[in-house]
Amino acid sequence: MTLEHAILAIDGSDAVRVVTGAVPPNTKLAFVYALPAPTVFERLAVPSVRETPSPRQTFIREVAVYGSATSATEGFVKLASATLSAHERPGLQTELVLHRRDAVRWVRLELAHGLDTPGPQVWLEFSEIIGQGRQDEAPLDTGFSGQWKGRGLALVLDQAGAAVAGCYDRQGKLEGSVVGRVLHATGREPRTGVASSFIASLGEKGTVQVLRSTNGAPFKHYVGERGAPRPLPACNAPTAPTLGCDSVIHGIQFDFDSATLRPSSAAVLDSLHQGLAAARSARVVIEGHTSSEGEESYNRSLSQRRARAVVDELVRRGLAADRLTASGAGESRPIAPNDDEAGRSLNRRVEVRCQA
Structure with missing residues (x-):
């Protein structure tokens, strides 16, 4: 069991992967995750519960999710649990039974036993845990220098x-x-x-x-x-960062399936406004992009509405409306794989194109 296994259990991909070496079938696993801000889970589920056609591999049977508002080691209470059984067809999910809806900062995912016990040693498999709910806005971390x-x-x-x-x-x-x-x-x-x-x-x-x-x-x-890496990268004194023309921006956040900007986007929008106010370009295109979830036509419409929301905010901050155009590209130009949530989060972005 490694950190890579812990990441695979929450990476947004429902692919079934081996999460242990050869272990007794009654083995228990536990992964602890720190959340960026207090979170209330309103739904937890496991997708793609299926058995691999191998006599030595079996899917996890018991799943429980615990949460703590105290620390990574103390104060955990059971939020949800389920006993899994193999799905009859692809695309299904097993809902965990919710026991509590506490606001938590740490989550412990416990996995135990296998669906099948063909012998004294098995390789346990798992897909992922899906969590949906409400999360407080986290303050801007300014330590990335x-x-x-x-x-x-x-x-x-x-x-x-x-x-x-x-x-x-x-x-x-x-x-x-x-x-x-x-x-x-x-x-x-x-x-x-x-x-x-x-x-x-x-x-x-x-x-x-x-x-x-x-x-x-x-x-x-x-x-x-x-500490200074060896060898030191060539740009060991990077140019002061700015947002503006030619920027690819992932920090403009929207409510789920919506063009409503989140309050956490304010700092990014302020930086973008400052950069574009200082630019000499006569025309600026704000281009929205989405991940591949959902229908292509819907994603194009959503990206257009999100680009328009960004334009409206920049105008509200003082940019001339006739300089700005909103454009939606939808899912047509991904910059990362759409196979997991890490890639999808990078494909959800705003790009800034400036024209003389």
Whole structure:
């Protein structure tokens, strides 16, 4: 059982994956997750409960979700639970029975036993836990300036408000934005043109936790400690970050399935307004993009309405309305895989195009 297994259990993909090595069929697993802000779960479910055609692999049978408002080790109460059985066809989900609706900051997912017990040793499988509910707005984390190093990770960042710029590896340059405690960024290696996508958060003692997808590959997890990486990336003193022309912005957040802007987007919109107010471009196109969930025509309409909401906010902040145009691209131009939530969260974005 590794950190990778913990990520797979919440990554937004319903693919069935092995989460243990060979273990007794009555083995119990537990993963603890820190949430960015107090959260009330109104629904929890497990999709794709099915058995792999292998005599040594079996799907988890018992699932329980506990929550704590106190710490990662104390104060847990049972929020929901279920005993699973194999689904008759693809696309089904098993609802967990909700026991409480407490606001929690930490979640412990407990998995136990297998549907089948063919022998003394089995490989336990699981898909994911789906959680839906209400989460408080998290304050903007302003700690994404500095240098980090780790196995497979060399990162130098500078943060100004919600905007972040920096570099990675030897030559790669990235730009992104922060909402709450999470940084979303995209980068490119100039020599090869290979693109990478990043989702990062800061941990205890200044560490950085990074999910990274390179050239469209599945996301991998990295951990970095503060300190100058060796060799130091070429842009060890990155240009002060700004939002404006040519920005790809992930920090503009909307309510689910809606064009209503969330309050947490205010800092990003302020930075974007400042950047565009200083730009000399006569025309600016605000282009909305979505993930691939839902019908293509609906996603195009949703992205158009979200782009229009951003334009309206920029006008309210003082930009001239005749400079701004809203455009919706829907799901047509993804920049990351839509196979899991990490990729889908990067595809939900706003791009800024400036014209002379």
